[in-house]
Amino acid sequence: MKNSISQNLLNWYLTNSRDLPWRQTTDPYPIWLSEIILQQTRVLQGLPYYYKFIEAFPTVDALAKADENEVLILWQGLGYYSRARNLLACAKTVAFTFHGVFPNHYNSLVKLPGIGKYTAAAIASFAFNEKVPAIDGNVIRVISRIIGIESRPYSPESNQLVQQISHQWIGQVSPARYNQAIMEFGALQCVPKNPNCNVCPIASFCYAFQNKKVHLIPAPKLKVKIKTRFFYYFLIQSNDSILIEQRQNNDIWKNLFQLPLHESSTDLPTELVLQELVNLIHTEDWLFEEISLPIKHLLTHQQLITRFVRIRLSHLPQKGNWLIVDKNELTQYAFPNLVRDYLRSKNFIEPK
DNA sequence: AATGCGGGGAT
DNA sequence: ATCCCAGCATT
Secondary structure: OOOHHHHHHHHHHHHHOOOOHHHOOOOHHHHHHHHHHOOOOOHHHHHHHHHHHHHHOOOHHHHHOOOHHHHHHHHOOOOOOHHHHHHHHHHHHHHHHOOOOOOOOHHHHOOOOOOOHHHHHHHHHHHHOOOOOOOOHHHHHHHHHHHHOOOOOOOHHHHHHHHHHHHHHHOOOOHHHHHHHHHHHHHHOOOOOOOOHHHOOOHHHOHHHHOOOOOOOOOOOOOOOOEEEEEEEEEEEEOOEEEEEEOOOOOOOOOOEEOOEEEEOOOOOHHHHHHHHHHHHOOOOEEEEEEOOOEEEEOOOEEEEEEEEEEEEOOOOOOOOOEEEEHHHHHHOOOOHHHHHHHHHOOOOOOO
8 A cells, every 4th residue: 555645745746846957867977966966055056067067077987087176166166065076086986996887776876985875865766766765854854844753853863763754655656756756845845944834735644734833843953153264365466477275174175276375263453464474475575455355254164254465576486385377277276256256356267 | 973064045 | 144955074
């Protein structure tokens, strides 16, 4: 006998699903690519990136031959850049170790870089119809509300229950369809805030709706404390060339490029900022042009307060990992949004 | 089990 | 402002 809730979800999906490019195929390459792009990312935000990647790299073998900066340039602006680095690492493994053929089981997929439990289940079910539930934020919300899981999402109790229910519901229907349907249901109908339960086909089975707890389930995540960092970037120009450097530590924007930076944990007066500039370039022979107002850049877990200092000097010093690049070559480097937007505002990079 | 990692859209 | 998104890797 078919479980009525999963059957309702599939029926709902039939008439409410979006037409998305990676849903028209069982080829694991576009499915994998879309899943990596969509980790912690809304479909509408990821869609243009998906098209860019498919066009630049039509196959996993083509992607495997790219160099990392090339991939980061296409990824620039999407965030969580370890996804891009792992995307390339995974492509290389598939292309060179598995001769261009994706593993076709969950247990093999989950070992690849950048592929965790959710993504392995998504690929295994969408491409190979393996019966493994893909459990993402949407699924946790939908199941929590229907069943009435009031413990915090991702807690052991919540995980245990969601797993159990998922296996039950995926049992009698097409695994690929079921996973698509419940996620789409969470993304479009059972949304986090103010879902329209009046048109919900499952409301009569829903614990949260029946008990007027839709706004209480799932329980809110714990808040993380936001750290503040002060960045002072130096646009150091000589003729049409400027200095850039690659970020290398285990920190935000790893492997992306930026301008020479001084970082501080406190706000600094302009004199001190200029003193730090002198410490960096070891010369007093420069022409101050301007210092920008502080620009606030919000990340999930920290806020950056950034000022850009623009100077000119007669010739650019070489130091550490600094690169001297012509302004016409800047498109060959991947920058964080913050830096790219500033370079754009100064016409070093063409407007979008 | 907790933490770090981006950027943007919806409310 | 606040929440959270087709999560993963590291500690």
